[in-house]
Each structure stands twice: as C-alpha cells, then as structure tokens.
Amino acid sequence: MTTVRAVAALQGLPISDPASLVDVEVPVPELRPRDLLVRVEAVSVNPVDVKVRSGLGPQEGPRVLGWDAAGTVEAVGAEVDGFAPGDEVWYAGDLTRPGSNTQLQAVDERVVARKPASLSFAEAAAMPLTTLTAWESLFDRLRLDASSTGDLAVLGAAGGVGSVLVQLARLRTGLRVLAGAGKAESREWVTSLGAHAVFDHHDLAASLGALAPGGVQALFSAHSEGAVEAYAQVLAPFGHLVVIDDPSSLDVVPLKAKSIALHWELMFTRTTFGTPDLAEQGRVLAEAAALVDAGRLRTTLRTALDDFSAAGLREAHRLVGTGRTVGKVVVHR
Template identity: 45%
Template sequence: MKAIGFRKSLPITEKESLVEFEMEKPTPTGFDLLVKIAAISVNPVDFKIRQTAAAAAVLDMPKVIGWDAVGIVEAVGEATSKFKVGDQVYYAGDLTRSGSNAEYQLTDERIVGFKPKNLSIAEAAAIPLTGLTAWESIFDRIKVNPETDKGKTVLILAGAGGVGSIAIQIAKKVAGLTVIASASRPDSIKWCKDLGADFVVNHHDLKTELEEIGHGQVNYILDFVDLEGYWETIAEIIKPQGHIVSITGSSKPLNLDLLKTKSVTFSWELMYTRSMFTTDDIEKQHDILNQIADLLDNGILKSTLTTTLNGFTVENLKEAHKMQESGKTIGKTVIQF
C-alpha cells in the first residue's frame, strides 16, 4: 500500500521532509479494524512530531504519522464487536502506532466512532482529534455539569484554531457555558463569533479586554495555544475555585503556588492518554465520537473544515504542514483521497 512518511526531521521545504513509499498492508487482530482511508486532517501534532522524531538519526523505515481519519472498515480482528466490514468510521488514532498518512491503517475499535451520516467525508475528517480533545477538556477534566454549571464563564485561548473551533461550540451548545474566545485578526474574530462565542477578546491584552466586557475573572480557562506564555495572566484572571485545562505543555516548571490562595484546579489534557495506556475507560472515546456524530447530524454542532486539498500526495501533505506551521490557520485542513 502507498504511504507517506519521513526518515529525517527536516524543514518542510526540503525535498525529503516527506516521502512517498510502499509498505505492506497490515492484517487486523484482536480489537483492531483495518480501515481503508478516504480522508485525513492535519493537526499541529503532525508537524511537531515530524520536526523532532528523527532529529537525532536517519530512520531505517520512514515513520508514518497522522491522527485524524475517515474511512471504510475493510477487515476486523477476532475480538471486535462494534463494527462490521463496510461501516464508515472516523477516529483520531493512537500516538504510539503507525498513523493515518497511508491508504490503510489499523486502529483499535474502542477509540473509533461511526462517521456522522450527514457530513461529507472531508467535513467528518476535520472532527475526531479536536472533538475528543475539546470534549475531554470540558467534561472529563473540568467535569462541567450542563444543569448546575449553566452560564458559568469559560475562556478559550486560540478560539479560531482547530481545537478552539469545536470547543466554542461544545462549550456553548452542549455545556451551556458563557463562552469567551481569544482571537486578534478580523477573520478569526468573525469565525469565533459565527461559531457561537458570546465574546471575543484580543489575546495580546487579556486582562484589560476581559475587564472591558465585564468578566474580569472567569470560572474556567481552556489553553489551546501557549500555557507558559500566559501562565501568570491565567493565574490572575481565573476565579477562586476555578479550573484551568491545558493541552500545550511547558518547557519549564510552572509556579503552581500562583493558584494556591484561590484553590484553583489545574489539569493537563492529552487526547492520546486512553489509547497510549489502554485505560480501563478506553472505550469512552468510542462513545464520545458517537455522541459528537449525533450532535453533528442533528445540526447542533457543525464541522470546522475550512480547507480541502484533493489527492493523497506528498505535495498536498507538505502544503498542509506548511499551513499548520504558519500558526495562522482557521479551523481545519483536510486532505481527501
């Protein structure tokens, strides 16, 4: 089967930064599905791993990355029970396994959902990784209760990005929160408002902007851009007994003492935790993806797709990586096979 990967971590402008090659089509066993891929989307994690995974040495076999896919089940392992051959599925995969930048992929059925019926292949491919990340941040980490927490404020940093775009919708339309998104360009501000954000603030001066809209402090903060850069500001604008969730990490230890007097909770969110460690609740990602699919099919949520590149080629994958590396993309970029 055809695949695209890399042997060396190189700038995306280099010819060998991504290469096409042939690899053996795998056979599913256990809980695995063999999926014939129809579309993928590209996320920041893709270029970050491409830039670092082969920085020290040239790999003998190209590494295949990619963590969003829509496709058709072609074969199933002996332990599977949720899907059958011919089912259309969507999923974000497992960080520790071969990725979706290939014509076929093995993936554990317990982290796979049925593709939303009313969405195109490209529209569906834009959702899994970001949808899971946003859902887990709001409902698994913060544990928002839509009945008792309705109207509480959440600040979403990088509202126009891939995760932010779906998080705005889930926070507003599913969790019932008052949503404040950060954005700075006219197009990204409009995007956030169109998705349902109650307010949009400029991330260059968060404290002042929040005070101007009458929300000097917020109940929850979802960091989808730069925890280290915003840490002191975040600690100042979070309400007492609030909750902060971050997906971005930090290159140095964070001063958690800044949260002590307010009894603030801090959580990391990594969408891959369940699959990496085969947690007892790994199957919850199957359930979440199906819940999100229902919300999409019923028009409560909408796809965050903004750009579709047609054709599974090195050129298109490089273009998608360049777009992600720019840091200026809005919504999601999908490659349709």
C-alpha cells in the first residue's frame, strides 16, 4: 500500500461548499526515528480546525487537517521504545505536520499516550487537545495546585476546553469553580461536571459580581476580544487572566490598575518549537488517562458522527463553527 484515504482542504471555502473538504488519496507517511504510525479510528473537531480551514489560501496540494485523534499503532520508528504495534493511543498532534483526518498518521511518540482503556475510540478522541490546553492553563500558566484557594471563573465552560478545565480544577485545586453559561443545556452540563456555581456570561459583571463581590482570583477565557475591560472589572487585584483565542487586537491597559497578569496558552507551542520538554505532553495525557480509568475525569464527547469522510467532517466543522456546541464533536469510523 502506497497511498491511504484522507480528507483534505484545497483552499479556504465556506463549509457549506462541498469543495471545502474533499476525499483524497495521500501517500503513506514516512516515519521519523521517534514516530509512530497510527491507524486513526476517531478524531474530534476543534475551533482550531475551523480557523485553519477557513483561513487557507489556494494550496499546492491537499492539506490534511485534524489534531485530536485516537487509534491503534501500526508501526514504529527506529528509535521508539515506549510503544509497539497494537497499542491503542490518543494524542493532539502537531500544527507543523499533516493532520489526523486520514487512515494513517505519523506522530512523534513524545506527544502520545495510551488511551484510557475504559473509553471507546470516539470517547477518547474528544479529549486530548482540550485536556492539554486545560492542564497547561491551570498548572503551567496559573501554577495552581491542591493548596490553591479563592475563586476561578471559567468562561465558555460548556465548550471543549472549559468542560475539561472545570473537572481538573475540582480535582486538583482548592478553588471554588464558577462556570459561565447561557442556555439551560449548558448550565446543566457544567453543573454535572462539578462547577460549584453557574453565572450568566451574557451579564458578566452583575452575575459574576453577585457570586464573588470582591472579584475572582483567576479567570479563563476562550473568547477575549473586546472583553478585557469587563474582565478587569470582575478580577480581584493581583488576579490572573488566561486566554486561548486569537483576537485581532487586545487592549490590555485596563488590567494595569489592579496589576492583573495576562497569560497566553497554546498547547501547540511545544511541538511548534520542539521545546526540550516535548515529552511533557505525553506524560500529561498518560496521567489524564489514569484519571479517566479511575472514574475521576469524564469524556466530554456530546456529538458523535459515524461518517469518517469529507461529508462527515464538513458537518462536524459546521457544528463547531456555530460556536454553540456543548462538549465535543467527534467523527469516527
């Protein structure tokens, strides 16, 4: 076999256009020394997939997107020592390499872990990217631990990252977790994940202010553009703000009066720059898998599409692109 089936973008088009994602044949990937060749069984679609696809110019060849994945190891590179063919794995991939919307994908073993044994491939594929983002936000950026106290406000709490972050904050910190949600479905979802209280993110100042009159110690945001002034209002002096989106501009001056610290989080930083601690991502995913199998961390899968094709992935992109999904959208075989 020299080629495999994949789903690719040729240029940035509206997702309603059948040409926005197409079925293609691509070469079987060549393995680097520390690579795994994974037979992909399920992928999830994240906002980054939608952003990258919609922003593409005309491509010289098919661009295979997709980062979250769960599958089975088919082969290993010459220097791999932690995995063997037959291992079931999960990972969030690498922006600089071809993605997971394919039959076979090459991925560095250092950013891979064995998937939770208690989850199906679809349930597992919902988790890696958002788990890494939530973990890094809480424990690398905010440097929280079991002794941390105060209030954490989570905006977009019903989304992919927020759904994991609420759970991890409850498991690994002493913070009171306040979840921002709007519609009833979202409020029920974040409450089921362990949020101590829910506030109306459409009326941030009044709703969050009623829960934390003195301000919250930390705030996580997935949509920061035009909102920093409101964040400065609800954060306590010397508070911390973590953002994960890509605003066209961000005026941070309102944070100065309270000496509020701003933290950027991008879980692809390690793979993009090949940082010395690259294996930290595999370690985190292994620890998260143990939490899942112990019944302490839940999958955030909410919508599963049994159609691993261009049509199925177009529908997943359409759903995620609305910005109104609860939990995660997964496409599986």
